[in-house]
Amino acid sequence: MLTDAHVNFSHKDLINSVDQIIKEGREEGISKFLAVNSNLYDIETDYNLVKNYDFVDLTIGHHPYLCNEVDEDSFKALFEKHINGYKDKIKIIGETGLDFSYDVKPINQIKSFKLHIETAIKNELPLLIHVRDAFEETYKIINEYKSELKTVLIHCFTGDDNYAEKFINLDCYFSITGIITFKNAEKLRRTIRKLPKNKIFFETDAPYLAPVPMRGEINKPSLLRHIIEYYCKLTEKDFDNIANIASKNYERFISCQT
Numbered sequence: 668m669l670t671d672a673h674v675n676f677s678h679k680d681l682i683n684s685v686d687q688i689i690k691e692g693r694e695e696g697i698s699k700f701l702a703v704n705s706n707l708y709d710i711e712t713d714y715n716l717v718k719n720y721d722f723v724d725l726t727i728g729h730h731p732y733l734c735n736e737v738d739e740d741s742f743k744a745l746f747e748k749h750i751n752g753y754k755d756k757i758k759i760i761g762e763t764g765l766d767f768s769y770d771v772k773p774i775n776q777i778k779s780f781k782l783h784i785e786t787a788i789k790n791e792l793p794l795l796i797h798v799r800d801a802f803e804e805t806y807k808i809i810n811e812y813k814s815e816l817k818t819v820l821i822h823c824f825t826g827d828d829n830y831a832e833k834f835i836n837l838d839c840y841f842s843i844t845g846i847i848t849f850k851n852a853e854k855l856r857r858t859i860r861k862l863p864k865n866k867i868f869f870e871t872d873a874p875y876l877a878p879v880p881m882r883g884e885i886n887k888p889s890l891l892r893h894i895i896e897y898y899c900k901l902t903e904k905d906f907d908n909i910a911n912i913a914s915k916n917y918e919r920f921i922s923c924q925t
């Protein structure tokens with residue numbers, strides 16, 4: 668029973684073989700997938716790719732990379748239309764968040780991020796966030812809304828001990844990617860080891876971040892096992908036990924339980 672909590676099925680490297688990728692993932696023991704929408708204007712594509720699979724959940728959101736323009740009215744209208752229209756599939760608001768390593772004005776990213784947060788609050792849905800080079804700003808914003816927000820996931824967590832502690836104190840969940848297998852990730856490994864077991868789950872972030880020894884290749888859910896195996900080696904835990912705990916954590920996250 669494995670859960671891949673982040674797959675970008677509509678990415679050009681995956682979009683033409685989604686059925687095959689899901690089949691291979693199932694053969695590797697994956698019983699639940701999260702299909703991530705990162706372009707709000709193209710949610711129909713993501714929905715259509717996975718609509719026939721009842722074991723695939725879907726998100727709705729607009730990635731900070733795409734926030735050069737943020738039209739509040741059209742965001743709100745799209746959220747409204749699709750959260751209702753795709754009610755059977757949409758479990759999470761995101762991917763949203765802040766990424767100051769990218770050339771998109773922080774003010775626009777923050778505007779979009781807050782629109783997502785308010786949508787999550789209004790619809791009582793969990794929030795999936797991406798953070799890079801913007802941990803302090805993200806922390807402040809989540810902290811501001813903490814009493815109204817249900818559950819929050821920091822996907823592909825790459826923060827340090829200080830931010831791990833801060834987000835743990837906000838009751839956030841963390842998802843762990845193949846980055847933990849990368850040679851230069853020693854510092855991150857030390858932090859990941861300290862995350863509470865009841866707050867973590869695993870994701871491939873396919874097609875990105877293929878784990879060692881497949882690093883550089885197109886990542887797929889069928890490689891999730893390598894990430895969990897690596898984590899278990901790192902923490903001296905049992906694979907089946909951790910895979911089970913992680914899948915349960917994911918289910919708690921989507922049912923808005925901390």
Ligand SMILES: [Zn+2]
Pocket residue numbers: 762797822823
């Ligand atoms: Zn991301």
